[in-house]
Amino acid sequence: MTREQLVADLAAAHLDTGHDISAGDARRLACNAGIVPVVLGGASQPLDLGRAKRFFSEAQRTALATKYDQCAVQGCDSPFAWTELHHEQPWSQGGATDLDHAVPLCGRDHRDIHKPGTRATITTGPDGRKTIQIHRRE
Numbered sequence: 001m002t003r004e005q006l007v008a009d010l011a012a013a014h015l016d017t018g019h020d021i022s023a024g025d026a027r028r029l030a031c032n033a034g035i036v037p038v039v040l041g042g043a044s045q046p047l048d049l050g051r052a053k054r055f056f057s058e059a060q061r062t063a064l065a066t067k068y069d070q071c072a073v074q075g076c077d078s079p080f081a082w083t084e085l086h087h088e089q090p091w092s093q094g095g096a097t098d099l100d101h102a103v104p105l106c107g108r109d110h111r112d113i114h115k116p117g118t119r120a121t122i123t124t125g126p127d128g129r130k131t132i133q134i135h136r137r138e
Contacts (some may be wrong), residue, residue: 001011001014007010007044012025013025013026013054050096050097050098051094051097053097054091054097055097056085056101056102060085060097060099060102061085063099064080064085064099064102064104065080066096067127067128067129068080068083068104068129070083071083071104071106071109071129072103072104072105072129072130072132073105073106073131073132073133073134074110074131074132074133076109077136078106078108078109080104082106082107083104083106083110084105084106084107084110085102085103085104085105086102086103086104086105086106086110087101087102087103088101088102088115088122088130089101090104100128102113103122103130103132105132109132109134112134112136113132113134115136115137117137118134118135118137119134119135120132120133120134121133121134121135
């Protein structure tokens with residue numbers, strides 16, 4: 001096997017110049033250009049969608065199921081299977097549909113968090129799991 005064949009087999013990206021580059025070089029180029037690359041996991045499903053999609057994907061939901069057992073609101077024991085994925089920073093305010101910005105909320109808490117006058121405090125633990133304390137207007 002020639003060096004060119006070996007490099008082509010190991011290459012992560014192909015440039016429009018005709019050259020193949022490594023994954024590290026591709027990440028550096030993307031970073032320098034201000035591009036957030038799509039992160040792949042499992043069966044090559046995108047887990048970070050940025051602003052390309054508004055709604056979280058099934059692949060993202062599956063990935064979060066490994067981290068969460070239930071709704072992220074303190075005191076709520078609704079199982080993860082009953083949750084909806086909420087953007088930590090609202091989509092309407094520029095929030096990204098990325099895995100680390102997704103927060104599972106049961107239907108009741110998801111509706112409540114969007115009510116006028118409701119505030120939420122989101123805390124991220126060392127394991128990346130988010131906990132929400134909802135301050136409801138009485």
